[in-house]
Amino acid sequence: MPDFARAQLRRQRINFALFLGPALVLLAVFFVAPVVIDVVLAFTDMGRTLAVGKFTLENFERMVTRDTRLLGALGITFIFVVTTLGVFNVTFALLLALVTTAVPQRLGAFFRAVWLLPRMSPSVVYALLWLWVVDPNERGLLNQIVVHVFDMPPIDLRNNHPLLVIILANGFIGASLGMLIFTSAIRSIPEHLFHAARVDGAGSLAIVRHVTLPALRWPISYMTIHQSLSLLVSFEYILLITAGGPFYDTTVFSLYAYRRAFESGEYALWRGALAHPGRDWRGGGARAVAADGHEAAAAAAADRGALMATDHVDRRWRARSAHRLAARLPAAPGARGSPGNRRCSRSSWSSPCRSSCRTSGWS
């Protein structure tokens, strides 16, 4: 090999290590390794002692046959995801986007800023606000209105309709992301289409129905899938507002796995450790996790399996709908204008648009 070629190869390797190395290391150690550990643990009998004795399918068997709460948790998850998604993340977000683009620009920007506030404020603060709003005594913000304006006895949403509370709380957050994406999609519809529709005598509603909504078709389906995925796994606000209670009434599947792992013994141990900092809590804590850790790991693995399946279906479905869209495109130039369509009509799994509007951790 000639010298310069060797030098070039070396330089390429150094560049690779320099630019991509840090990302690869970080991802491998703190992201890929836990996935592997999780899957392996799900098939072991690891227990309180953190020791692995043998590989077994027992966890899954127990999960399917003996875990009576699992079915309930799945049912709650279903209601939670479908309602939040249908009412807030798509419908309400669409409404917000339509309204904020219709009003003067400054006002629209202000509205969007207000609706992004919950997303930008820390989750603990947001949850705290909800606790104050639904406070069952007369001081709760909602009850102040209920008692003084409508002259009714104070209501206790948190205990009587806990599911409603978490749906509202998650919905307010979820609506903002949809609003952002729909807004930018509406913005990218060519202006002349609206003018043309007006010249043809279309009213505002007709314009929404025949110009705006067809252009939003891709963003809406994207939002539906993205949000259902993230709603399936996010439990932060539920944990903070109702802690999955009362009893197990708002424990969705992902929270169920978390509760199984960390609530049984360890939570108490942490608090104990705080009161007696000198004690050796480390081993105890970890052991307590492991008490139910293996089962929770199994549950988590199953959860992910379901997600992967959803994702797979989603991918195929999207490829198909993209085909259909592409076939129809020439007739509907409005649809081509939206950024989602343009990018994704030639989409495959690796299409950049799907990935990059995904926002990890955003419910």
Place this chain on the structure above:
Amino acid sequence: MVVSVPIILPYFWMVVIAFTARTGGVGSDVLWTACAVIVPAVLVYSLVHMSVASRGLRLATGLVLLAIAGTLLVALVGERLHLDNFRFLWRADFVEELRSKATSGAQFPSVWKAFFNSLALAVSQTVIILTVASLAGYYISRFAFRGRNAFLQGLLVLHAFPAMTLIIPIFLMLYWIHLLDTIVGVMLVLAAIELPFYVFVMKGFFDGVPWDIEMSAMTDGATRRQAFRLVVLPQVRVGLIAVAVFAFIRAWEEYIFVRTFLIENTNWVMSLYLFWVADDVMGVDYGIVAAVAVFYVLPSLLLYVFCQKYLTQMTIGGIKG
């Protein structure tokens, strides 16, 4: 306008509680008095804004209304406002003062401890993400290398991956490598989990920089790395700012991971501090909880308000891929 009330009112109430509540109770009349002053003022101003064309007149009405509302507020609720609830800023033992010593034996660190922990976590995580994501984003955007497609797809899968389900194995892993209950451990985990998203965002910004810029830099004798550092990076300044702000806000608000991985009270961050304060003195003193919440929310809120234009650009840049 009306739809936004459910959002604004709770936040407003939190601020009101923080500045008015005294130990034992919350007076809700302040809230409604303030609303009775502010809402008509806003309504009148929006009417004026819609009907009056001249800019100067609008400004003048706005100022007059502001002055009227301000005087009314001071006159009606002025003497109810106080700063007592913010005493947690200078005394660490307020919980002991509110509850008996036995129930909360010196559990609470000084709020500044938690504040600087939060700051350290957020800043270091932001720095890591900024460095790693811009390096990786540039490489993916500009270099052809074997396995590029596989890498992109892998990144996509990780990005779509529900990280919450990894809490249990990460907990065990941190325990094994002795990083459990350290800020460093949480920082690395958070950075890794958020990384795929930011790599894609940075790639999107780098894709937007024309090749010619680098070409001319390299024609002028710069090496690849120099071109990256001196020529391309300044071009994506907006992207860097957006990523930094977003990463900072995300780390600042993080709750589940810190709750799970940080245990000792000297390692508490603001979210844990607020949570335990709320847990311990809720019902006894709403005021102090609200004050801590206001103190906690302020940095991310300020960042959000001042950097909003960069953030929206990031969303758009993100969609463009």
